[in-house]
Amino acid sequence: MSTDDRDRAAPSTAEAVVLVGGRGVRLRPLTLSAPKPMLPTAGVPFLRHLLSRIRAAGIEHVVLGTSYKAEVFAEHFGDGADLGLRLEYAVEPQPLDTAGAIRNVADRLSADDVLVFNGDILSGVDLTDLLATHRSTAADVTLHLVKVSDPRRFGCVPTDADGRVTAFLEKTDDPPVDQVNAGCYVFRREVIDRIPAGRPVSVERETFPELLASGARVQGHVDTSYWLDVGTPEAFVQGSADLVRGVVPTHALPGGPGEALLLDGASVAPGASVGGGSAVGAGCVVEDGARVEGSVLFDGVRVAAGAVVERSVVGAGATIGSGAVLRGAVIGDRAHVGAGCELLDGVRVWPGVELPEHGVRFSADC
Numbered sequence: 001m002s003t004d005d006r007d008r009a010a011p012s013t014a015e016a017v018v019l020v021g022g023r024g025v026r027l028r029p030l031t032l033s034a035p036k037p038m039l040p041t042a043g044v045p046f047l048r049h050l051l052s053r054i055r056a057a058g059i060e061h062v063v064l065g066t067s068y069k070a071e072v073f074a075e076h077f078g079d080g081a082d083l084g085l086r087l088e089y090a091v092e093p094q095p096l097d098t099a100g101a102i103r104n105v106a107d108r109l110s111a112d113d114v115l116v117f118n119g120d121i122l123s124g125v126d127l128t129d130l131l132a133t134h135r136s137t138a139a140d141v142t143l144h145l146v147k148v149s150d151p152r153r154f155g156c157v158p159t160d161a162d163g164r165v166t167a168f169l170e171k172t173d174d175p176p177v178d179q180v181n182a183g184c185y186v187f188r189r190e191v192i193d194r195i196p197a198g199r200p201v202s203v204e205r206e207t208f209p210e211l212l213a214s215g216a217r218v219q220g221h222v223d224t225s226y227w228l229d230v231g232t233p234e235a236f237v238q239g240s241a242d243l244v245r246g247v248v249p250t251h252a253l254p255g256g257p258g259e260a261l262l263l264d265g266a267s268v269a270p271g272a273s274v275g276g277g278s279a280v281g282a283g284c285v286v287e288d289g290a291r292v293e294g295s296v297l298f299d300g301v302r303v304a305a306g307a308v309v310e311r312s313v314v315g316a317g318a319t320i321g322s323g324a325v326l327r328g329a330v331i332g333d334r335a336h337v338g339a340g341c342e343l344l345d346g347v348r349v350w351p352g353v354e355l356p357e358h359g360v361r362f363s364a365d366c
């Protein structure tokens, strides 16, 4: 199926809400300077990929539910005109959690059906099909459910023969089904109005269980297309690489899909290699003999001669010394990794930290 097929236009009466107010703790230190949905992913802020798919599905009005670093979104996206969208921003004085954030934007919505997205999900779900399920079953809320290989990491969501959700189950070692909440919903407008206002409310812990208990129709839309929650560093690099390689649909990828994406002014020495879906930010320099594989380099990064960067994220302006090895590491903005250092297994270096030269091996955060 082509990207265009997956993005068949939805009836224009639907509107969208994207939840982007989380603090992104699991992606620290990258999220100390930018909210998670604004992190550069395959060359553009992560959120731009999601907004491009929403627009391609025929939806024009989108409200962002913001809290943490709220101003950053409007500074980048403005009124949304360059995406063909009418973008609005709702700012929570205190984080209202997922359902509280949806309730907080209610007075900006006028459509009967509202698509709600977690702002950190990459997915290939057909939004028109999702809306069609919602309408054909006259559901109060429809959840996109995704089948995963290891459902023990998630709360699972069983459905009956008609696709109605029967329970919201906590994480367990022996889940009865392999389908989980994919973080994308269609809400009937009246359901949003009934969420308590002005206090934190969680969709998963409060709103959905209460809807089930009250006999509301909570429908599942089970889908097996691409799905990834990019909330951890490992998933973030995976998601970026999948976007660069064209594995997941987007209309916001600069240039066409390929093994690497080089932004303006990035230079890669002839004897260096960059691949595995790596994204190399503007003004980056990758020196002779260096190897960058399946990684994300934000703008202005220098990878010195002979260094190896695999499955890692390197923050803006950071420098990686010659012969250093990074595997599954997160390097904060402007940090310096000394020549010959080895950073392995999820080590995180905080912004501006300077690691000494010559063969230091780290496997804990610094």
Ligand code: GTP
Binding pocket: 019, 020, 021, 022, 023, 024, 025, 026, 027, 036, 065, 066, 067, 092, 094, 095, 096, 097, 098, 101, 117, 118, 119, 120, 231
């Ligand atoms: P972690 O801190 O790493 O768990 O990430 P997170 O803060 O983004 O939390 P989580 O991944 O559980 O959030 C799921 C989605 O809901 C993300 O898109 C968040 O931006 C969003 N979200 C979470 N809490 C709030 C909130 O209080 N307000 C708003 N507007 N969005 C929220």
